[in-house]
Amino acid sequence: MRMPRLTVREVRARSSHIFPEISAHLPAVTPARHWLEYLDFAGPLLRTPLVLRDGGAVAASPQGIGLDWNEEVVERLPAV
Numbered sequence: 001m002r003m004p005r006l007t008v009r010e011v012r013a014r015s016s017h018i019f020p021e022i023s024a025h026l027p028a029v030t031p032a033r034h035w036l037e038y039l040d041f042a043g044p045l046l047r048t049p050l051v052l053r054d055g056g057a058v059a060a061s062p063q064g065i066g067l068d069w070n071e072e073v074v075e076r077l078p079a080v
Helices: 002-010 071-075
Strands: 014-016 033-036 051-053 056-058
């Protein structure tokens, strides 16, 4: 990953925004992480929403980004 190396070299704090279920993975491996903005847009659509513990986000452990859509809820959404 290139961003963490740049972060260490440039000593700049990094933050992540939007879709925290995915964004939580990057700060987890970034030494100069600053904060993760939590906006719960996808939580109601997921079988297992992002876990918040002790003021931090716990990144999903399954392979990939760890999203498991709640198909019953998703099917009820209007088609766009």
